[in-house]
Amino acid sequence: MVRLILTSLLGVLMSLPALLAQTTIDACNLFEATENEAWPFVLTAVESGDASSSNEQVFEIVIDGLPSEGASIRVAKTVANGNWYFGEPIELELGSNVVTVPAVSFARNVKFQFSSGDVAFSGLFLNYSDINTCVASTDGVPIAFCDAFEPGPNETWAYVFTAVNSDDPSSGEEQTLEIEVSALPEGGAEYRVAKTVANGNWYFGNPVELSFGLNTVTVSAVSFQRTVKFQFSSGDIEFTALSLNGEAVVCDANEILGCTDTEAENYDETATGDDGSCTYHPSYYCGTGTFWDETAGKCTAESSCTGDIDQDGMVAVSDLLIFLAAFGNACE
Numbered sequence: 001m002v003r004l005i006l007t008s009l010l011g012v013l014m015s016l017p018a019l020l021a022q023t024t025i026d027a028c029n030l031f032e033a034t035e036n037e038a039w040p041f042v043l044t045a046v047e048s049g050d051a052s053s054s055n056e057q058v059f060e061i062v063i064d065g066l067p068s069e070g071a072s073i074r075v076a077k078t079v080a081n082g083n084w085y086f087g088e089p090i091e092l093e094l095g096s097n098v099v100t101v102p103a104v105s106f107a108r109n110v111k112f113q114f115s116s117g118d119v120a121f122s123g124l125f126l127n128y129s130d131i132n133t134c135v136a137s138t139d140g141v142p143i144a145f146c147d148a149f150e151p152g153p154n155e156t157w158a159y160v161f162t163a164v165n166s167d168d169p170s171s172g173e174e175q176t177l178e179i180e181v182s183a184l185p186e187g188g189a190e191y192r193v194a195k196t197v198a199n200g201n202w203y204f205g206n207p208v209e210l211s212f213g214l215n216t217v218t219v220s221a222v223s224f225q226r227t228v229k230f231q232f233s234s235g236d237i238e239f240t241a242l243s244l245n246g247e248a249v250v251c252d253a254n255e256i257l258g259c260t261d262t263e264a265e266n267y268d269e270t271a272t273g274d275d276g277s278c279t280y281h282p283s284y285y286c287g288t289g290t291f292w293d294e295t296a297g298k299c300t301a302e303s304s305c306t307g308d309i310d311q312d313g314m315v316a317v318s319d320l321l322i323f324l325a326a327f328g329n330a331c332e
Helices: 010-015 317-326
Strands: 005-007 041-046 057-065 072-078 084-086 095-101 110-114 120-126 159-164 175-183 190-196 202-204 213-219 228-232 238-244 250-252 290-293 298-301
Parallel strands (some): 005 250
Antiparallel strands (some): 057 095, 072 084, 190 202
């Protein structure tokens, strides 16, 4: 697999607001790997040596992706005599899955076993506390920030990657797109093939759910000239590698226009190019030896007169009142 060539993207990615982070059970150190092929991963809720082990245990996992064969969870707990009890398997679903183990009057162990490590999740809670400390940020590039993708035809298909146009002599050949997905937006994302057929009309394939890791799409060869595109439902899909017909796709960052001056009121930390839109507080324009007077609404010359607290050019009762109002206050 040829890795994506990243150019000028690191600075952009460092400043992007974090997307909803996702990971999989097998990539999270909160889950222990076991030798049980049917239940290869386990999360320990509480152990018998814990003072709260007899309390009710409420576990919630917010699932964003499941393997094609599905996945299950079951409770494993010790009973009063110390023996292990294993609950019935429960089929996991996309979205929130909550499993509650009732309180007892004795110390016990409580674990949650999983049938697959390929379960992708973005939320993990135990007894209503967020325990999801294992989600790492990805090094992927969002589709929206890669100039190899163009804005799509509508909101449903927000971005499009053109594999070949009909005027290309090789347009009738097989087209294979590979994309290594490292992060997906909440609710997932899809792609579909858009291509022209022999009479020039457009054909749109069925939507296909994207999954974490390598996604490969192949459009078979034909005997006529045609256009082939791959449409994507979201610009928040992040990927670490992209290739077309075995060749790496070079991905330059799309320029983000905005105010790049850190002293401006509307400074945009994600902007990579200044568009002249910066606005400033009036005090920005006050020259040396002046300050912005909010009451007067203008830049006012600073006074060198000792005791002129209100900077009006003379020492008067108003200065004394300001001093007395502050008299006795503790200075930090």
